[in-house]
Each structure stands twice: as C-alpha cells, then as structure tokens.
C-alpha cells in the first residue's frame with residue numbers, strides 16, 4: 217500500500233450514511249489504497265492525501281498536512297463552506313446520474329401531485345366522497361425551477377417532455393432548448409410572474425439564504441387553473457423562511473407546499489408543518505445518496521487526478537457552490 221491514504225469522515229443519520237457501509241464500499245473500489253474510517257487511533261495524519269466526507273465537525277479536516285483533495289459525499293457543500301478552518305485544497309462535490317435521477321423522480325412526483333389535485337382527491341377518499349373536479353392539461357401549468365444546475369436542468373427536461381411549460385432561473389445566463397431561461401436578480405421578477413409551481417433546487421449560499429420568503433411568493437402567478445401557486449423545496453432548509461411559508465399557506469398566498477428540507481432537521485415534533493393539511497413533507501430524502509455509485513465516482517476521480525488529469529465538479533469557494 218504505497219498510494220496516499222483516504223480518510224472517511226461520515227456523520228450521517230439514515231441507514232445510507234452508515235460509516236461502516238461507506239468504509240466497505242471504499243475498501244472495495246480503492247484497490248491498493250488504505251482507507252481509514254475516522255476516528256481511528258492508529259492512523260498517521262501525514263499519510264492522508266484524500267478525504268471523503270459528509271458533515272464533518274468544523275475543524276476536523278484541519279489536521280492533515282498532506283491533504284490534496286476533499287470529496288464531499290453529497291451535492292450540497294453548504295455545511296463545509298461554513299467551516300472557516302477548511303483546508304485550501306480543491307473541494308469536489310457529487311454530480312452523478314444516480315443522484316440526479318432520484319431528484320428528478322421527486323420533482324416530477326410532487327409537481328404531478330399538485331397538478332393532479334392529489335391532496336384534494338386523497339381527502340375525498342378518506343371521507344368516501346365521490347366529487348370529481350375538472351382536471352386541466354399539463355400545458356396549462358408553468359413550472360419555474362430555481363437553480364438550473366445538474367439537478368434542476370434534468371428535472372426541467374423531464375417536466376417539459378410531460379407537457380408542462382417550464383422555465384428556469386440561474387445566476388449566470390443559460391440556454392436550454394424548450395426551457396425559458398432567466399438569470400440574475402434583474403430577471404427574477406419576470407421569472408416569478410409567470411410561475412405557477414415553483415421548484416427550488418438552489419444551493420444554500422449567503423446570496424440564497426431565506427430567498428423563499430413572503431415577498432417572493434407574492435410575485436408568483438395566480439392565473440392558472442390551480443389558482444394559488446405551489447412551492448416545492450428540495451434544496452436546503454436555509455433557503456426558506458418557514459414563518460413566511462406557514463403564513464402564506466394560511467392566507468392563500470400559497471396554495472400548497474412540498475418540503476423535503478427544513479431549517480432544523482429532524483423536524484421537531486411540535487412543528488406546525490407536520491399536521492398542515494396543505495403541506496406534503498418528506499424527511500430530506502428527495503435524492504438519497506448511494507454509497508455504491510458515489511464511492512466509484514470518488515475512486516475514478518482520484519485515479520484520474522493521480523494520472524495528471526483534471527478533477528470534475530470542483531466547488532468555487534467564492535460562489536459557495
């Protein structure tokens with residue numbers, strides 16, 4: 217074993233984040249390379265060249281003098297960006313088809329759920345009430361996606377194929393066939409004014425924190441057959457002002473919301489979101505991380521990097537994503 221070692225620092229919650237499971241996968245894909253699952257008293261910090269991490273404790277990565285690359289085991293790097301002691305080496309985030317496909321499933325499921333009036337229909341079923349409402353076509357609904365990156369652009373494409381009118385909003389200009397693209401603060405209002413279902417797949421950065429607030433919801437379009445607009449947030453909880461969401465659901469500014477992420481996770485038992493009749497909530501599992509796919513992705517990147525090739529999906533610390 218003479219290749220630089222890989223340190224695994226995984227602080228998760230769900231079964232998928234079992235540190236031993238990640239260790240087993242990395243041992244399998246990193247042939248000839250030592251993989252340390254930390255904390256481990258026996259390892260020498262100087263032998264660590266790579267770290268693969270999920271939610272490490274701030275400062276935990278500072279003690280490796282020969283660290284070359286940090287691999288975040290998910291797409292969002294907001295937790296790492298908040299660590300002022302983060303070593304100044306390239307930080308690589310996850311962008312793999314497996315994760316993207318899962319997020320697209322979530323987005324399509326929830327867009328269809330609101331478009332097809334599932335909240336109303338399930339309530340009718342519980343009450344044995346046979347009262348069909350008329351149903352409109354997908355083309356009557358404009359879905360606006362905030363964040364047209366790896367995840368947003370894939371979901372946009374699938375929704376367009378189903379027949380929705382789809383637009384997207386990003387930081388820099390983008391061009392995608394069949395998707396109306398808006399960018400920057402100057403075009404945000406125009407994007408919102410024609411959006412009936414707002415899907416948020418933004419990263420959490422200083423620029424996007426609490427962007428989902430009452431002022432923004434009030435600009436959404438109410439002229440579709442659905443009436444009040446709908447919010448779907450699978451980005452991060454820090455993107456949303458939760459008091460505003462609840463207030464807007466209660467006064468009709470928003471008709472309904474699907475929320476996968478929250479300011480505090482796990483969502484506290486006394487949160488009003490649990491029981492709200494117009495909220496569909498999921499426990500931050502819109503796009504679960506698959507250790508099998510992601511360990512292969514990291515191992516491939518290390519092999520290429522050691523052969524003198526470029527790293528992919530490197531985070532820009534100035535942008536924060």
Ligand SMILES: NC(=O)c1ccc[n+]([C@@H]2O[C@H](COP(=O)([O-])OP(=O)(O)OC[C@H]3O[C@@H](n4cnc5c(N)ncnc54)[C@H](OP(=O)(O)O)[C@@H]3O)[C@@H](O)[C@H]2O)c1
Pocket residue numbers: 290291292293310311319362363364365366367368385386387388389390400417418419420421423424450451452476477500501502503504537
């Ligand atoms: N709930 C879950 O299970 C789950 C799973 C995976 C990921 N996520 C979240 O999804 C986020 C997005 O992932 P991704 O892979 O699609 O990221 P990405 O490829 O980096 O795309 C981010 C998109 O957001 C846009 N953006 C960033 N800051 C902006 C700003 N200030 N104004 C306007 N647009 C802005 C970017 O614009 P440009 O195109 O101009 O750069 C880009 O289009 C992650 O950061 C993570 O928080 C959630």
